[in-house]
Amino acid sequence: MQEQSLPQMSPGDEDNRTSLENAHPSFWRNPQPMDNYSLAIVGGGPAGLLTAHMAATLGAKVALVERNLLGGQCFNVGCIPSKAIIRTSRLYAEMRTAENFGAQVPSGITVDFQRAMARMRQVRARISRRRCSVQRLSSMGVDVYFGEARFAGPRTVIVDGKTLRFRKALIATGARPKLPSIPGLAEAGFLTNENVFNLTECPRRLLVIGGGPLGCELAQALCRLGSRVAIAQSDPMFLGKEERDAAQILSDALARDGIEVHLNTQVTGVRVEGKQKFVDLITDDNKRTVAVDEILVGIGSVPNVEDMNLQAAGVKYDSEAGIPIDDFLQTTNPRIYAAGDVCSEHKFPHIEAAAARIVVRNALFCGRKRLSTLAIPWCTYTDPEIAHVGLYVREARAKGIAVKTFTVLMHDVDRAISDAEEEGFVKIHVKEGTDKILGATVVASHAGEMINEISLAMGSGIGLRALARVNQPYPTQADAIKMAADAYNRTRLTPALKWLFKQWLAW
Ligand SMILES: Cc1cc2nc3c(=O)[nH]c(=O)nc-3n(C[C@H](O)[C@H](O)[C@H](O)COP(=O)(O)OP(=O)(O)OC[C@H]3O[C@@H](n4cnc5c(N)ncnc54)[C@H](O)[C@@H]3O)c2cc1C
Numbered sequence: 166m167q168e169q170s171l172p173q174m175s176p177g178d179e180d181n182r183t184s185l186e187n188a189h190p191s192f193w194r195n196p197q198p199m200d201n202y203s204l205a206i207v208g209g210g211p212a213g214l215l216t217a218h219m220a221a222t223l224g225a226k227v228a229l230v231e232r233n234l235l236g237g238q239c240f241n242v243g244c245i246p247s248k249a250i251i252r253t254s255r256l257y258a259e260m261r262t263a264e265n266f267g268a269q270v271p272s273g274i275t276v277d278f279q280r281a282m283a284r285m286r287q288v289r290a291r292i293s294r295r296r297c298s299v300q301r302l303s304s305m306g307v308d309v310y311f312g313e314a315r316f317a318g319p320r321t322v323i324v325d326g327k328t329l330r331f332r333k334a335l336i337a338t339g340a341r342p343k344l345p346s347i348p349g350l351a352e353a354g355f356l357t358n359e360n361v362f363n364l365t366e367c368p369r370r371l372l373v374i375g376g377g378p379l380g381c382e383l384a385q386a387l388c389r390l391g392s393r394v395a396i397a398q399s400d401p402m403f404l405g406k407e408e409r410d411a412a413q414i415l416s417d418a419l420a421r422d423g424i425e426v427h428l429n430t431q432v433t434g435v436r437v438e439g440k441q442k443f444v445d446l447i448t449d450d451n452k453r454t455v456a457v458d459e460i461l462v463g464i465g466s467v468p469n470v471e472d473m474n475l476q477a478a479g480v481k482y483d484s485e486a487g488i489p490i491d492d493f494l495q496t497t498n499p500r501i502y503a504a505g506d507v508c509s510e511h512k513f514p515h516i517e518a519a520a521a522r523i524v525v526r527n528a529l530f531c532g533r534k535r536l537s538t539l540a541i542p543w544c545t546y547t548d549p550e551i552a553h554v555g556l557y558v559r560e561a562r563a564k565g566i567a568v569k570t571f572t573v574l575m576h577d578v579d580r581a582i583s584d585a586e587e588e589g590f591v592k593i594h595v596k597e598g599t600d601k602i603l604g605a606t607v608v609a610s611h612a613g614e615m616i617n618e619i620s621l622a623m624g625s626g627i628g629l630r631a632l633a634r635v636n637q638p639y640p641t642q643a644d645a646i647k648m649a650a651d652a653y654n655r656t657r658l659t660p661a662l663k664w665l666f667k668q669w670l671a672w
Contacts, residue, residue, distance in 0.1 A: 172233050174241075175363040180286035187293040187300075188234040188241065195310045198329045202228045203529060205322055205331035207314040207473070210237020212337035212505030214297065215521035221305045225529055228331070229307050230314040230324045236297030237339050238358070238506070239517075245292055246362040247382055249285035251546055254389035258422070258548065265585045276391040278367040285362065314338075316478035319498050333500050333528040336480070336488060338473070340466035340506035345374065349435035353442045355460040358383075367391045368459035372444050374432050376403040378545040380463035381415060385547050387461075388424050395425035395455050397432050397446055404545060408558070411551050411608045414589060418548060425455075435460065468507045492535040493527050494520060502528055516541050540623035544613035549589045552616035555604030555623055558594055567597035569656075571629070571649040575609050578648070580640035586610035591645040593619065593629055593653075600628030600653055607645075615643050629653045 172189050174181035185191075204220050206213045209231030217229045234241050263270045295301075299309050312325035322329050342357040344350075356364075358379060369392065373384040376398025388394040396419065402412040403419075420426050427448055434445040441456050468487030475482050479498040482488045488496055488503040496503050504520035519539050526532035542554035561568045576587035589608030596603055605619045622632055633650035637643060 174234075175360075176365060178283070178286065180283070180290040183290040184241070184286070184293045184297075185234075187290075187298040188236050189231070189311060190299060193299060193309075193311060195312065195325050195327060196308045198228070198327050199226055199308065200330065202226050202308070202329060202331045203333065204228075205329050205334045206230065206337060207322065207334065208237065208337035208339055208469075208505070208507070209235040209297075209309075210337060210339045210505060211239045211517040212339075212520055213237070213335065214302075215518055216335055216337065216504070216524050217302060217307045218305065219521055219525045220529060221302075221307045223525065223529070225525075227307045228310060228329050229302065230310045230312065230322065230329075232311070232313045234297070235299055235302070235309075236293060240289065240293060240297050242358050242360075242362055245289050246285050247358075247379075247386070248546060249288040250281055250362075250390065251382060251386045251548075253281040253284060254386040255548055258389045276367070278390055279365055281390055282362070282365060313472065315472065315474045316480075317474070318477055319479050319500065322478075331500075333502070334478075335524050335528070336473070336475075336496070336501060336503040336507060337505045338469040338507045340468045340487075342462065343465045343467045344462060345432070345464055347374075347432050347435060349437075350432075350460070350462075353435045353437045353460065355462050357462050361461055368457070369393065370455075370457040371395070371459050371461060372397065372432075372442075372455055372457045373461045373463060375462065375464035376400065376428070377463060377465065378404065380461075381419065381545060381547050383461060383463065384424055385419055385422055388419075388422050393423075395427060395457070397427040397430045397444075399429070399431055401429050403428075404551065406557070407545075407551055407553065408592070408606050410590070411606055414549065414608050415545075415547055415551060418588070466506060470507060492537050493533060494523050494536060495527070540620045542616045542620040544616065546613060549586070549608050549610050550612035552607045552612035553605070554616055554620040555602065556594065557604060557606075561594065561596075561603050566603065568594050568603060569597045570594050571652045573645040573648040573652070575642070575645060578640075578642055578645045580642045580644060581609070583640065584610070584642070586642070591615070591649055593646070593649045595629050595653065600630040602627075602629055609642055609645070611642060615646065618643060618646055630657075 171191055203225040205228045206217050207230050209229055217227050221227045260271055260274050302309050310324045314322050314324050317323050367390055371392045371394045373380045373396040381403055384394050384396045403415050404412050430446050430448040433447055436443050444455050446453050470482040480501055481497040487507050490503050490508050494502045494504055502524045505517050523534045526534045540554055544550055544552040558568050572590055572592045575581040575589040581587050591607050593605045594603045602623050607615045629650050633654050
């Protein structure tokens with residue numbers, strides 16, 4: 166067996182040691198391969214883990230190969246640690262605005278950054294026990310191999326000097342942070358999501374480069390945890406894909422938090438003087454320089470496709486766009502599937518669970534389940550949250566579909582008023598003349614929870630009309646969805662129908 170270098174987590178406290186013991190324990194010895202695996206999975210992030218879990222539960226012989234930490238980006242340096250610090254930062258924001266809730270602002274609020282990060286590590290360790298534990302996977306019958314996977318042919322993959330033969334395989338190797346080529350940046354040093362969660366001290370002044378979900382979530386969280394944050398985004402708005410009014414609400418919210426917002430802005434150079442980093446920005450034609458202590462880069466990701474010898478497996482790939490797949494998640498080798506961030510298509514963050522179900526069904530049970538038939542929501546966990554499912558209006562129009570939109574503002578929703586969480590809206594788009602839901606955007610404090618009702622309706626072919634009949638406890642912020650459905654129903658009340666009702670009631 167080759168000597169493997171063990172991954173590290175910083176700081177080396179008890180919680181990080183627990184995470185390592187679950188996700189890549191030092192005592193682990195790779196098993197002896199079986200003759201022929203029903204499914205070999207490369208990559209132990211959410212896509213790989215969920216697929217391994219499902220396939221093994223159904224009795225398949227499964228091998229899972231991971232080169233670093235089980236749980237991948239999501240559990241170790243993505244979804245989970247970010248959500249943990251976002252929660253703490255929201256609490257501080259609520260304390261500072263306690264008057265909005267009829268309470269007193271506590272005197273002398275000081276942020277204990279170390280404690281916030283310690284809680285994050287505790288949360289991560291706790292979740293790793295349930296979701297990323299090699300012992301748990303192994304007890305389910307999954308053969309877990311740690312090491313770099315390299316294909317040796319269309320039905321074989323090699324790890325740690327062992328040859329694994331497979332009938333079907335899944336490539337779920339994810340992606341890594343994309344790095345901009347800004348003069349002086351590498352020399353000055355910078356953070357990405359891969360090391361920002363190692364921080365034990367809050368940067369006094371921080372520049373975030375990139376106004377996508379990652380940049381916006383972390384800019385707001387770190388600002389609320391005490392950093393003086395500026396954010397530079399090359400586009401004219403944040404969250405390039407989202408609807409303009411949603412992005413505008415976010416822009417205003419970030420500015421209200423005290424973040425210096427630079428839209429339409431290019432970062433052109435970085436230089437270090439003493440302990441300070443001076444970053445040159447150009448907005449339209451205006452040049453300015455900001456002085457910061459740290460720079461966080463969040464401009465997207467590049468797929469992990471190199472060094473796997475994919476040619477030998479007959480799998481085409483592109484080092485920027487990733488692995489092309491069809492609607493069944495098959496690569497150019499029909500025995501090999503791909504899912505998650507490594508794929509060029511359907512690169513949505515929340516897709517892993519759906520992709521895992523499709524891979525298990527299609528690869529192991531000769532299924533023909535199509536990804537395009539699913540309604541998959543996603544959410545940016547800023548305050549307010551921004552969630553979306555289905556088509557945007559521009560996408561529907563591009564497909565020649567006429568759209569009618571029903572909008573409810575959160576400041577008209579009783580529960581949002583009583584919670585002092587009135588910012589945002591629910592917008593539901595239907596196909597003109599029908600109640601077929603094409604898509605929806607929710608901007609609200611808990612948009613990530615609210616969008617689920619709409620995506621369930623879309624996935625089950627339930628129209629907007631029926632959502633008016635959902636019995637809900639009163640009051641909830643999800644009333645906004647019912648109100649949008651009521652608005653739709655009112656459009657069905659034509660003058661003729663109104664006249665008929667009037668006659669009936671008079672009689
Ligand atoms: C800060 C941040 C916050 C995020 N928040 C959210 C969120 O709230 N909700 C959400 O849905 N998404 C979120 N995401 C996105 C989410 O983390 C990714 O979409 C998700 O992790 C992708 O899963 P994956 O399984 O495709 O890949 P990954 O999680 O990247 O896992 C791939 C795994 O494959 C391994 N690997 C790579 N190459 C090889 C090889 N050759 N051999 C063996 N193993 C290999 C890697 O080590 C890694 O463990 C966030 C991302 C970031 C950065």
